Amino acid sequence: MLKVGVIGCGYWGPNLIRNFSALDDAEVKICSDLELKRIEHMKKLYPSVAITQDYRDIIEDSDIDAVVIATPVSTHYKLAAEALEAGKHVFCEKPLTQNVEEGVKLVDIADKMKKTLMVGHTFVYTAAVNKIKKLIKDGELGDVYYISTSRVNLGLFQKDINVVWDLAPHDLSIMNYILDSRPLYVSATGHSYIQPEIQDVAFVTLTYPGSVLANLQVSWLNPNKIRKTTVVGSKKMLVYDDVASLEKIRIYDKGVDVIPHYDTFGEFQLSYRYGDISIPKLDDSEPLKIECQHFLDCIAGKKARSSGRHGLEVLLIMDAIDRSMKANGEKITIEYPKSLT
Ligand SMILES: NC(=O)c1ccc[n+]([C@@H]2O[C@H](COP(=O)([O-])OP(=O)(O)OC[C@H]3O[C@@H](n4cnc5c(N)ncnc54)[C@H](O)[C@@H]3O)[C@@H](O)[C@H]2O)c1
Structure with a gap:
């Protein structure tokens, strides 16, 4: 015990x-x-x-x-x-x-x-995020082209950290986990509308290896509570709506194919695919319970899914986001120390 x-x-x-x-x-x-x-x-x-x-x-x-x-x-x-x-x-x-x-x-x-040092990246313990990770790993979506996320609502305004440090740890930990990777570059803009020098709105674009783009919107200044992630792949597309009580994930068999074998630019054609929409059944266990059990398992020797190192990776990305926001969206290369490779 x-x-x-x-x-x-x-x-x-x-x-x-x-x-x-x-x-x-x-x-x-x-x-x-x-x-x-x-x-x-x-x-x-x-x-x-x-x-x-x-x-x-x-x-x-x-x-x-x-x-x-x-x-x-x-x-x-x-x-x-x-x-x-x-x-x-x-x-x-x-x-x-x-x-x-x-x-x-x-x-x-x-x-x-x-x-054991573990960080509370709760979303990597949710059934929805683990389903997305599996769909990507099994090639169901094809090559991932880009991911876009929106995590916005009205408040709660924090006094010691900006909106990126409050809300983006969730999206960054989700994206690093499902892509099994981490971003190389970031370009971000943000603004402090309410509290001086504490950004309450930020728009962030990250580039992951393989030209996978990710766009994050985080805000404390939005009339609606939105928690939405879209993953667009070469075969299928997916929308994950964490606010939905049921049917959190919808997989769209939609895409665009370039018709092969064309001789002239005039013959270049795209074919649009509008297939079925499927809704996978998800386990309804409480993610926090899984996370707490995982902490005990890690103390017993298991490799942590959200270790101190994963937490540090997210800090490095947020630090680069802050620097890019200060430099009006300048593209920043995110440096990871050797101990994280
Ligand atoms: N994983 C998630 O989904 C999730 C969700 C919400 C909050 N959080 C995180 O949880 C942490 C707390 O957030 P919160 O919303 O509960 O904040 P909160 O302000 O509601 O609660 C923090 C509490 O810590 C107490 N406290 C501060 N210093 C203390 C000390 N030295 N000793 C004992 N108590 C002390 C305060 O009195 C306060 O009651 C933050 O890091 C936040 O990011 C995580």
Whole structure:
């Protein structure tokens, strides 16, 4: 039985407490929040879980094997580094840290301490994203031409990070995972309409190897909540709508073929294919439960699907996005350190 301590019981932390508590081989022993009201609420829901306002009660408890961090990003590095140094395994919410330097140091500390460091890239544990990954791997879509994503709604405005660092970790982790790759270049524009110097809208274009393009729209300033990903392949196209309660993925047998063998430009023709639309059945297990179980499996030796290194890759991409936005959309080459290859 692995003993877990959770730091941060705001909006997201309680979901982690609920899911870790539901696992057979884990026990949430203690949780912490700076706000007394939050931990008192947790005590009502989980009477056997101890509560504290001081996270050090968790980190310094020799009985605790793993620490789960669901606090604002500006605190991730300090809390995760202290927990790792104290010999705990760490599950840290996304984004891993608030900048690349902290991310590099955290991955180093985890290596040095030989402890599991996992980042909460929840979407790589969803049935929909895993279905898309399989369809691509099995060649069902043909060669992937491009991906476009939209993750927009009204708010919630963050004070310590811009909209890219808040919302794009989801899309970047999804794209890296389904393409089993990572982008080479980025060009991005964004603007701060509401809070000075904190972009609330960003349009990002990434180039993956093989000329696969990806376009991301992230915004806190949109009347509708949209979570949509379109993957266009040479054989088929797919739309993944995460807001849909049922039928999240639609596969369109649509495409364009160039008719072979033409002698003159006048004979050059395209043929459009309008085939069936299929809707795959998806497993309805809670992704967060799968993610929490995966963390325990990684502590037992399994390779992490969202490791500290995957978290660091996403930080490197977001850092390049920030630099491109500052330089009015300049194309930036994303550099990955050797330790990530
Ligand atoms: N994976 C996902 O889908 C997902 C979804 C939502 C949020 N998140 C992530 O979860 C993290 C928390 O987000 P949130 O929306 O719950 O924020 P929140 O502001 O609602 O909650 C954070 C809580 O942490 C507490 N806290 C801050 N410093 C602390 C400390 N030193 N010790 C103990 N408690 C402390 C605060 O009092 C607050 O209650 C962020 O990293 C966010 O990106 C992930």
